[in-house]
Amino acid sequence: MIRPSIRCVLLMAAGAPLALLVGVFAPQFWFAGLAWVPMILAFAAIDAALAPRAPALRTSCPGSIEIGAPLIVEITVADRPIDGLELAVATGPKLAPRAEGRIRLGKRENHAAIAFLPVRRGTDKVEALWSRWTGPFGMIWRQRVEKLDRTVVITPDIRPVRNSAHLLLRDAQMGEMARVDRGEGSEFEALAEWKSGMERRTIDWNHSARHLKLLARENRIERNNQVVFAIDTGRVMCEPIDGLPRVDRAITAALLGAYAALKLGDRVALFGFDSQPRVASGAVSGTRAFPLMQRLAGQLDYSSVETNYTLALATLAGDLTRRSLVVIFTEFTDPTGAELMIRAATNLLRGHLVLFVILADDELEDLAGAEPAAIDDVSRAVIAASMLRERRIVAARLRHAGIHVLEAKHDQVGAALVRQYLDFKRRNLL
Template sequence: MLPSRVLVLSMLGPLCLAVFTLFDPSYWRLMVAIDLAIALIALVDAALAWRPLVSVTRELHPVFSLGRANPVTLTLRSRAKRRLQVNVTDDLFEQASSEDLPLSVSIPAGGRVQASYHVRPLRRGAHALGAHHVRYGSPLGLWQRQLDLPAESPVRVYPDLEAMRMYDLMARQARELELVRATRLRGNESEFERLREYTRDDDYRSVDWKATARRQSLICREYQLESNQSLVFMLDAGRSMTSESDGIARFDHALNATLMLSHVAVRGGDRVGLVGFDASVRAFVAPASGARAARQLIQASYDLHPELVEPDYDEAFDYLSLRVRQRALVILFSHVMDEQVAATLVKRAAALSRRHLPLVVLFRDAEVERLAAAPLVGPAGLYTRGAAAEILRWQAGLVRELRRAGAQVLDVFPRELTPALINRYLEIKARRLL
């Protein structure tokens, strides 16, 4: 129970009288009478407000999307015989925010209302929303009744699912995924699917002249990519993947691209699997097809976070070799900055290429490239520019060594990863490298 502004202001009268009694003691009886009256009224008002009059229930989807505004609905019920003006807020989990709280609602006598707010989680994993905190005025307005109502609503924060839903809608409407150049490739190196009318962006070599003659309009052949092939995503969750780009950890860039490409691959009839590792293997999903396979990847990775340890490539590749026998496109995400780690990666990529097709995704660093191109300002600027240029030279050498070892390489800025990876996947499929 907290005093309201009305109660605080009502105490100003007796306070003024207390000052007057310093000069004229005859005011003390009036002061005491007013004090007793205010105290009696306040006690009666507090007694009337003592019984809790508001209850709260919460409705939400048990899965939240990382970085998105996820809706939460509160239902407030009143047992009061008067209209209540209620303020309510919820305990959020760490690394979550809401711009809507606290909520202010008016509940009619004996009625109920619903109010909604949005939670924006900033970290994946298992979390929970906590207690409700409710505040409303007493019958006479002298007190603010505060209720702390225990509640716990478990939620799992997954990577950005809304982006995949957006892609799914666009794919169903036969539209192109934003920022991705190619959707379904057409050409004579894939399986024939159907005949359709010619469009301006079609290759003239795809025109079916017999069908064109029959229908008296240009008809072309449409081909689809081979399906029922395997992709395995290897997510390095070691030290170097904790660093951020555009406010997001490199690991999360890799995970978002993994889930988006797995969604594309599953819709195209391919199988998807996953190996998550740091100093040991922390997650594994065997390659499988269908929507269930994409959900398994989400379940296995939503609580996977990069740790400040060195990744063990030998253990991860040995684990993969034992469990994935059929040829697959193995996509490894890493940010290699150590010569010993780089040598291990090249060696393991060469061994892997005997059975699988390795695709190593390396992250470019915009800050390093900016420093390498920065104007020279004094000796410190010369040293900084030289160091940045040396890093770029070393990284370019690593890319060449990986390609000589038989690996495909995608060297890309984190913000451009998802569209670039999908395009490379489609290119590999079109060229029948698997």
């Protein structure tokens, strides 16, 4: 396919004022203006004939990518490089280009990499590769479209599991070999001589009096507890935070928490809900069950309906047959919905340990703290401050009811959740 370049169009347009000037100041040469356009077209035809032939391009991209991680499409010119070769890749709506979306190669360059950022989980395609180059005069573009039709599966993000799980669990009980956390947990392990640095509450006074020396109880953290990760996929949770929906941020944190729980010998279940329960898995144990949790988390779809906390939490409470740690990822914006959420969570609290995880809203914080420069800035700051105040009131009411609340930034919530979970185990709250 051949198209005129901007240079060719501008040269053709320049013929009109030149012909007008010739007609005004040298009317006897008025016919010169008629030759301008054919001359430019002749130059364009010569430029097209001298343009290099179409290059042979090889394209490679991964078949699956985690949401939030860049998808790199690599393009290699198999034969002679072309100076000024421009490349662009067409994708579906779930892959957004990180920069302009096209790249220009230099004279000796034969390799290019174009990055895309997945913005939604699911399946998308790398549809086509566009390439174009000019002739020696820069009058025309030669353009080619190569159909790729390559499927890309966008999965939940488990990079924190691979990168930081071992650091977060370094001081905890890991693997199949039991390690004793002295002075912590609830299961008795053994008696040992008390040494400086051990907590005084671990001293067993009866055995110490019998053996005429201080003896301390060594406990180990109890295993086989049940942890349920309940993820709200309603309308509010589908709003973006730093480029990705809140629900995807919650899924990443939940998977990190699930891996930590499985690694420490506890049982893990996943529950997804919006206007009604959507995903409800049974409790699984062992790190081999983590891929199952990942697949189930990938099935949590985006929703545009309001969340029904009463139905969802009542269903969850009816499904649980033993005391569990219920970790609820949600977001609240209106007082009415927050009131229904508090009532449903209070009913769930009767037989279970409940932890609410909410993401800190940096955008509201910035709007509330920004220095106003106009009347509209004042209005935005007042509304943002009001919304933040309502969030704090709801969080305070949850804590007052005996429900634990964890609020953290989206890039720190996973690590904060694991630390909170380990603290629950050490304090024997599960």
